[in-house]
Amino acid sequence: MSGAEPLRRLAVGVVVERRRATSRWGDMIWRPVAVLGGLPEAAPWTALSDGGDATIYYAGPADIELHRAETDGYRRNLLSGAPSIWVALQPTGGDPPYAIACVTADPAEGESLTEAGQAIVEAVAMPEPLRDAVAAFIAEHHVERGFEKRRRDRADPEAMARRAPRTGGEHE
Numbered sequence: 001m002s003g004a005e006p007l008r009r010l011a012v013g014v015v016v017e018r019r020r021a022t023s024r025w026g027d028m029i030w031r032p033v034a035v036l037g038g039l040p041e042a043a044p045w046t047a048l049s050d051g052g053d054a055t056i057y058y059a060g061p062a063d064i065e066l067h068r069a070e071t072d073g074y075r076r077n078l079l080s081g082a083p084s085i086w087v088a089l090q091p092t093g094g095d096p097p098y099a100i101a102c103v104t105a106d107p108a109e110g111e112s113l114t115e116a117g118q119a120i121v122e123a124v125a126m127p128e129p130l131r132d133a134v135a136a137f138i139a140e141h142h143v144e145r146g147f148e149k150r151r152r153d154r155a156d157p158e159a160m161a162r163r164a165p166r167t168g169g170e171h172e
Helices: 068-079 109-114 128-141
Strands: 007-023 026-036 046-050 055-066 084-091 098-104 121-126
Touching: 007 084, 007 098, 007 128, 026 055, 026 084, 026 121, 046 121, 055 098, 055 128, 068 109, 068 128, 084 109, 098 109, 109 121
Parallel strands: none
Antiparallel strands: 007 026, 007 055, 046 055, 084 098, 084 121
């Protein structure tokens, strides 16, 4: 995630699933299952389908922010063979039970969302309209940067050498 303002925002709708758990430690499992390339007319937390053990909800809108500095990550994502969008949900402790914390097309940012915490993070398939929009952004803003090997400073072999004990100081 870049600290600069994004050059483009893509509005998406987030779809989540609530499934009955087969565990004694919890009743329900929640997870993001899709993003929509655009916003539906439905209100957030509208049930889209109810199949007995699982219910699919439209969780609400979110923006995918595209930054010029992240084009290499977007490009690797599109070339991966299975382009993904990462969705993070944060528990609210109320109703609705989760809020959309982040939605990103950058694999590095998606991985960073999985670090220790309470968020539920899933990678979902990137819809075709989003692939096209991300590819157009890359074509317009990507700058190829060559690898530049840094030179290390020469080590001073005497820096960590043993020194003779001091004599005649004021602490003796």
